[in-house]
């Protein structure tokens with residue numbers, strides 16, 4: 001053994017005047033940061049094991065615990081920051097890729113926070129959503145070039161559409177990366193709310209088939225759990241090309257997370273690593289994508305819209321144009337702040353572009369080419385609150401995907417240790433004693449509450465703008481003004497500066 | 501009658517039910533810190549969490565219709581209330597002979613050896629209500645109220661043949 005240069009990230013503080021030695025913290029920390037010293041009849045803690053997930057802090061009945069940043073300082077250095085140096089110590093010790101979870105924590109600009117919304121004054125009346133009707137219903141799917149009406153009826157059938165009671169869906173998280181209780185919570189919430197959750201690439205567990213009409217089933221590069229019953233179980237099919245947190249790379253679910261249920265759902269042997277290749281090995285061009293889109297449509301009788309999900313990367317607008325022309329009904333774009341159950345740290349923190357810019361660029365491009373009606377746009381990658389949603393829709397999205405916010409509602413504390421499989425909140429884990437910490441009944445209530453609260457806020461703000469239907473906001477960039485942005489950024493976003 | 505039922509599938513073995521039960525039956529029923537740190541005798545829970553790996557659930561007196569402990573009690577301290585159905589131990593009359601512990605089919609009775617020996621068992625918080633004089637305690641037992649994951653439910657009998 002050689003000397004490890006790793007020092008703790010966090011400091012566990014216990015107020016001994018309040019600690020009643022009940023050992024709830026000991027039982028709740030899966031990282032074993034707390035222990036019971038039977039001889040001293042006292043709790044002890046090991047700072048180095050703490051990941052700052054707040055499980056013990058929240059559960060301690062006497063509020064005796066607090067976690068702080070470990071106070072150890074290096075000599076001040078703006079270039080060699082503590083996290084940069086510690087990463088080197090870690091890699092020098094392990095020789096491995098640095099792994100992480102959730103979305104990037106780097107201080108990149110958040111364009112949502114540099115966009116301001118409009119409100120009605122004098123010349124156009126604002127609307128009170130409590131007294132007047134306010135429509136948030138959203139239809140996702142290909143819209144025809146024109147509507148022909150014969151005898152008061154549509155002459156041609158509309159292409160298949162997804163009907164959402166509010167423009168928010170839960171984005172893809174696979175059973176395997178998250179626990180079954182998370183999937184159950186979100187599926188139930190989607191049903192209550194009249195929206196959709198997404199299976200991710202983990203297949204559909206048998207307990208979840210009953211939520212089929214609120215399910216989007218995903219087909220990803222590993223093709224886990226894909227069979228005819230699966231494709232037909234959902235309301236739409238999503239082809240996953242990329243993910244915002246790790247564009248260009250695949251996925252890897254370690255064998256230890258592949259228990260009986262995951263193995264049956266994914267149709268792979270128990271304890272085997274589930275590796276999703278970086279590319280789909282049958283897609284090397286837009287023509288290949290067309291083929292997969294239509295194979296899936298054929299397999300489901302042309303009854304379900306097909307979504308193609310990509311990560312926001314440099315050429316995103318050209319790629320989106322190709323996807324629209326390839327026959328997708330909906331394009332989902334995932335920004336670089338999007339979450340993940342596990343990703344290489346360097347990829348997460350440096351690859352991809354912000355969703356705000358990607359969305360504006362894609363919407364502008366599709367309009368210029370006259371094909372915006374052919375696809376609906378759904379964006380995700382760190383939608384944090386109701387105004388992010390309104391701004392996204394004003395920039396050109398039809399609806400948003402949320403995942404990190406939904407997990408926060410379920411208890412996630414953003415410790416970024418999802419990849420360890422020891423999530424103390426029962427979310428990113430398959431360990432049965434941890435999974436049962438998330439009661440799906442409570443989870444469904446909390447996720448429903450969050451979206452209901454956002455729904456109220458969206459209505460309130462729409463009313464303030466004098467708009468009574470969310471569809472009238474879609475792409476209405478005049479409702480936005482930029483603040484603190486360069487001309488170039490304003491140009492890409494297609495918005496005026498505040499005061500203009 | 502209403503009883504406390506455990507939902508094993510969502511019990512996480514945290515034992516907060518034990519902590520709150522012990523406090524509610526202590527000298528400081530509303531103060532966890534004083535109950536555990538100031539009171540001379542260690543507060544004892546009347547609910548016990550059984551666990552083995554991922555299996556855990558909280559167990560307490562089932563308040564049996566034909567309660568064997570009431571029949572076996574040598575002093576008549578253990579009684580079933582004919583109106584509420586609650587089986588409780590009159591600790592002043594209990595002599596600590598542990599006969600009730602021998603006959604309880606659920607192992608739901610504990611021993612309190614600190615000071616005057618008494619059998620310690622769940623009273624469905626019926627005495628807690630008098631002590632704390634708060635409305636909320638009188639309806640739902642403390643363990644049920646404080647379980648963070650709804651793993652305990654207070655409801656009418658789910659077992660066939662039970663009243």
Ligand code: SF4
Nearest residue numbers: 019020022023025060
């Ligand atoms: S949970 Fe709180 S009171 Fe209980 S032992 Fe831990 S720090 Fe002490």
Ligand code: SF4
Nearest residue numbers: 029050051053054056
């Ligand atoms: S890892 Fe979480 S539960 Fe464990 S000590 Fe740290 S904050 Fe508490």
Ligand code: SF4
Nearest residue numbers: 412413415416418423
């Ligand atoms: S899901 Fe769990 S492990 Fe991942 S960041 Fe949230 S609390 Fe941490």
Ligand code: SF4
Nearest residue numbers: 511512514515517647
């Ligand atoms: S408080 Fe609830 S979850 Fe915790 S051990 Fe008791 S019954 Fe189980």
